Amino acid sequence: MATDGFTTCLWFDDQAEEAAHYYVSIFKNSTVGRVTRYPEGAPRPAGTVLTVEFTANGHKFVALNGGPEFKFNEAISFQIFCENQEEIDHYWTKLTENGGEPGPCGWLKDRFGMSWQVIPARLDDMVSDPDPAKAARATQAMLSMHKLDIAALEKAYAGE
Numbered sequence: 001m002a003t004d005g006f007t008t009c010l011w012f013d014d015q016a017e018e019a020a021h022y023y024v025s026i027f028k029n030s031t032v033g034r035v036t037r038y039p040e041g042a043p044r045p046a047g048t049v050l051t052v053e054f055t056a057n058g059h060k061f062v063a064l065n066g067g068p069e070f071k072f073n074e075a076i077s078f079q080i081f082c083e084n085q086e087e088i089d090h091y092w093t094k095l096t097e098n099g100g101e102p103g104p105c106g107w108l109k110d111r112f113g114m115s116w117q118v119i120p121a122r123l124d125d126m127v128s129d130p131d132p133a134k135a136a137r138a139t140q141a142m143l144s145m146h147k148l149d150i151a152a153l154e155k156a157y158a159g160e
Contacts, residue, residue, distance in 0.1 A: 007060040011070045012112065016063035019112050020054040026094045027057040043067070077107065077115035085150045091118045092147045106148040120150045126157045133159070 012019055017035065024030040033053035038044040044065065052063045082088045095118070096102055099111035106119045126138035134157050141156035142148065 005060070007062055009062045009064055010072075010114070011064050011066045013068045014048075014065050015112060016052045016065040017049045020052040020061070020063045022110075022112075023056040023061070024054055026091070029058045030054070030056045072109075072113040072115065074107070074115045077117050079117040079119060081119060081121040083121055088118055088120065088148060088150065091116070102146045104146060105142050106145070119148055120153065122150075123148070123153065126153060129157070 010016075010019065020032050024032050031054065033055070035052050036050045038046055038048050038050045040046045042050075044050070044067075049065050051065070054061050054063065080087075080091050082091065092102075092108065095110045095116050096108050097111075101109045103109065103115075106117050106123075108116050108118065110116060123138075123142065127135050127142065129135040129138070137159060138153055138157040141153050145152070
């Protein structure tokens with residue numbers, strides 16, 4: 001097995017190149033790499049994009065134009081742990097623009113249907129606090145939100 005981790009393959013109908021450039025434009029430490037094309041005799045027209053390798057936030061991906069057979073769903077999502085409200089606002093705005101959809105509890109779908117969780121880095125500590133009252137208040141506050149509001153979560157957690 002290669003020693004440089006995993007690569008996530010994302011199946012698109014025919015938007016692999018568009019998606020790769022979209023994700024690279026949102027995240028730091030991101031680049032588009034090799035683009036491969038369908039050859040003659042393939043199930044798609046020769047010369048059209050087959051795969052696009054890209055890195056987003058240091059994570060390796062391959063975007064595949066495989067056809068309409070498969071769609072993304074909420075069973076798989078990417079978590080973005082944010083240090084502050086500015087980061088949450090940035091990722092929420094970028095990922096919901098141009099056809100993305102906000103969801104509950106910090107979840108959203110981007111314009112390609114990929115699910116994301118845009119959450120404060122500290123959220124897991126709050127909702128799993130050994131003090132059940134603190135954990136319950138933080139959880140209830142989170143459940144009432146779409147885009148998460150760090151200040152409101154912290155207030156609820158503190159009992160304010």
